[in-house]
Amino acid sequence: MKCPGQDSRYWKPGAIFETECPECKKPVEFFKDDTMRKCGHCGHRFVNPNMDFGCAAYCKFADQCLGELPPELLAQRQELMKDRIAVEMKKYFRQDFKRIGHATRVARHAEAIAGREGGDMAVILAAAYLHDIGIPEAEKKHGSSAARYQEEEGPRVARQIMEDVGAADAMIDEVCDIIGHHHHPRENETLNFRVLYDADLIANLEDSAKSKEPDKAHMEKVISRQFLTQAGQKRAKEIFLN
Incomplete structure (x- = not known):
């Protein structure tokens, strides 16, 4: 069973959004369940600023659910x-x-x-x-x-x-x-x-x-x-x- 928070069937408006790259300030598109994205302009990888990691902060199966976890998490x-x-x-x-x-x-x-x-x-x-x-x-x-x-x-x-x-x-x-x-x-x-x-x-x-x-x-x-x-x-x- 997929975690409801990560299942696109339950997504609401705003689940796909753009945010500013902290390095070059160019827009980068994020999906709600992306943990990280690489800026297409400068190549900088950074954490999804809108993601609520919730249970991923302690669940030992988080890697399987969300993929590779960022160092910050x-x-x-x-x-x-x-x-x-x-x-x-x-x-x-x-x-x-x-x-x-x-x-x-x-x-x-x-x-x-x-x-x-x-x-x-x-x-x-x-x-x-x-x-x-x-x-x-x-x-x-x-x-x-x-x-x-x-x-x-x-x-x-x-x-x-x-x-x-x-x-x-x-x-x-x-x-x-x-x-x-x-x-x-x-x-x-x-x-x-x-x-x-x-x-x-x-x-x-x-x-x-x-x-x-x-x-x-x-x-x-x-x-x-x-x-x-x-x-x-x-x-x-x-x-x-x-």
Whole structure:
């Protein structure tokens, strides 16, 4: 079945229109369902200015429905995916505001670290929001939220959430892999994992500091030895030593 919004039988007047090329200012004809057109005068390709991408911003079948998606929409898609995963995380934890707050802080630290280190921000933030998503199932099945149980139960829950919001398969696989060992770094870790690990470590140190004033010498030792990125180490120093 073709999406009604893209089926010409449902089109109204104005579905075929002209717009000005942003480069040469010559008129370019667009059909309503064109995602991009090339100017016949100067050859510049640009996005349909009147197109409401709607579900294409998150639907993983958008490429099949609309054809090749423009870079502008792909960037919007990544941003929207992050927000949808954050919402689903909050819905899953329900009234557990402690874990919602922890996940949100990990995401904030991860975004700051990735801003300095690099990495795939969409993967990093999805992993940040979902890294502890296995805790409720761990407590239900094993009576414990120990790290190994979180890692055992988390990927299945995270995969379902990400499939429901339309994340790409490659993204789902990488996020689930990170969640499945997020407390236990391997010998040669990806940058995405290292950013998430450091962000989670900072948030955990913050949680510990709420109940007990941290010893400065001990904190200096932790920061110098346990962080996996320079940006994570620098952020930890800014928070705990300055």
